[in-house]
Amino acid sequence: MTPVESTARAATPSRHPSAAGVTHVRHRHTTHFTVVGNHLAQHPTLSSTAIGIAVRIQSLPDGTRVGIRALAERLPESEYKIAAALKELEAAGYLRRSRERAAGQRIVTRTTYYECPDTERRPERPARPARPPRPGHRAHPAHSTHPQPVDNPAPPPRPPAAPPTPEQSPPASPPPPSGERTPAADLLAGLRRSDARLALSVREITQLTPAVETWLARGVPAEQVSRTLTATLPGGIIVRASALLAHRLTEWLPPVLPPAPPAKAAAPPPAPFQECPHCERVFRSPSPGRCRDCRTPAGTEGHSGTAPGCT
Secondary structure, eight states, X not given: OOHHHHHHHHTSOOSSOOSSSOOOOOOOOOSSOOOOOHHHHTOSSSOHHHHHHHHHHHHSOTTOOOSXXXXXXXXXXXXXXXXXXXXXXXXXXXXXXXXXXXXXXXXXXXXXXXXXXXXXXXXXXXXXXXXXXXXXXXOOOTTOOSOOOOOOOOOOOOOOOOOOOTTTSOOOOOOOOOSOOOHHHXXXXXXXXXXXXXXXXXXXXXHHHHHHHHHHXXXXXXXXXXXXXXXXXXXXXXXXXXXXXXXXXXXXXXXXXXXXXXXXXXXXXXXXXXXXXXXXXXXXXXXXXXXXXXXXXXXXXXXXXXXXXXX
């Protein structure tokens, strides 16, 4: 059978289709096709969205971005459905995502897709070494009909266990939370009251507390710090709320307040009122006594006999 005849026969529908059920019109693809196993296409627990996204990822070349936003730009599904489908594929073993630090202190997500997770992620068992012959033991011919003595040599040494793969290593335990409650830690823990997407873990609060304490030490009120962290948030899912808050705390840090100008010296209070005992005139003086006119030396009074200034 020539390839042309084989292709034509593959594209021809069955001559005796069943009365019910699907009828396949098959076609032999020679270019631009992807081989998908039935373990994925007929997976009993994966949703149709997860199976479709898995086939889409399997058909893409290496190096293509397959994050939630990148897939949402190409597919009609929303980011919520795509995120849920990727979690299903991770739980089933088809997908593994890990965060790595790249050049320039950047954090990138490394995605690995397994076309058949049962065979590609299972470590190969090393072959059992051949049993060495015992020294001085006389081998018996195989054609002998007499019962042969049976050796009971020591069991062969067990092969060394394969080192655990990155996905099998247990996650590092978070640092124990501090017993002291600080205003900065309470501020970070209360951000979820304003927006549920800003719910932080104990580890993330411990990492962000020093940055918030710097804001408070520079004279910024706690209410203003909270408004700065919760205002103009992006829409949709916030994948890493701690990274967003760390960026705002670092890039929007206000400068240190300049020293306050020196306070002006207060003017001395005015002297209290006093009453002259000679002319009963009221005047200001720190101590009681006569007024200025009554203290005038003798010989300077007026000819009328009344002291000047006294009325």
